[in-house]
Amino acid sequence: MRKSLTILPGKAALLLVDLQEEHRHDRRFLVDNFSAVIANAVLLLEAARKAALPTYHCAYIVDVAAARPFHPVTPDGLSAFSDRNDPLTAICPEVAPAGAECTLIKAEASAFGDGVLGPELKARGVEWLFVAGVWTEACVDASVKDAQKAGLRVVLVKDACGSGTAAMHRIGVLNLANRLYGGAVADTANACRLIEGQAGEAWVTPGAVPLRYSLANATEMYDGL
Template identity: 60%
Template sequence: MKKPLRIERQKVAALFIDLQEEHRHDERYLVEGYDGVLRNAARLQESARRNGIPVFHCAYIVDLADHVRPFHPIGPDGRSAFSDKDDPLTAICPEVAPRASERLLVKNEASAFGKSPLIGELRDAGVQWLVIAGVWTEACVDATVKDAINLGLHVLLVEDACGSGSLAMHQAGILNLANRLYGGAVVDTQAACALLEGSTVDAWQIEGSVPLRFTFENAAELYREL
């Protein structure tokens, strides 16, 4: 249900996940509505920077020499089937690219936490709330959100600044996360920017356990109500 939420700006950071060129140029990994996702992510970044909120970025780049998963998909050329280290499409899209002063983390797995120093850096900065946006909703965003919760962070999930291969995949991914977003909230970009400005907004926050019992018929409607 929606309840008033306010976040102390001194205790929040923003994380942008895998906003890379391959999701608008590689036909295998196109994100539906990606231009809109990028526009909303750019709005979030602008708001965070204006309010002195730390901005973190991560990029999925696979180096098979350092990648030990036995079933990782390999292309006919022997390279990773996605996000290969030698593919120029792993570059972050310029409209949401890191500034020189911002942290860019390269990851070799779904979660932005994994083996990275991210959680230590967030704790050192006193961060309690993590604003999360990026792609793909049901994959790297999902893994990162769940790790963040397990590590004791409150997650502000910005639903219209995330995306996936189809709208249905994205909406189901957001609903699944909302069902387990303990200690966090789901908002749209406008509300997220207001929170970063220090305002109080009505935000969807979980009550109980798995409250969103969605079906093929009602998933889109429940998503719109978040």
């Protein structure tokens, strides 16, 4: 259900997940409507900088020699995606880190995978984590779930996330929303208000798994978040 929220800026942080050039230039990994995802991430980043929120940028970069078992590789032995020698692993310049903002290099889905981010956020007094990025059902999903495990409340910014298709993205958001206990789903405009310490409208789950969607109504239910 939708409700009004207010979050103290001193208790919040922003996490941008894998907003890298390969998602708009590598035909294998193009994100649907990526330009809109980037544009909304820019707004979140501007709001976070204005409010002096701790901001973390993730980049998925794979060293095949240290990759997990069964990691997909090309015939020439490179990572099938996000290879460390590929210049397209660079974070998009519109949302590149600045100043003291932290860049997290990861070789797995979750931004929390190496066990560093969770304790750092808790040590800084962060209670709420705004999350945006790609891909919704993969690295965003894993990061959100691990943030919850770390005891953080998550605001999933739905229109600042994306995936390979609109359907993949919407279903990814709906799956997360169903179990986003203690957190919320918001659009960019309301997330920016929350980042700035103002009241904003967000969707919060009224109970366990309330969204019983189908292929026929998934878009309608996503729009209702």
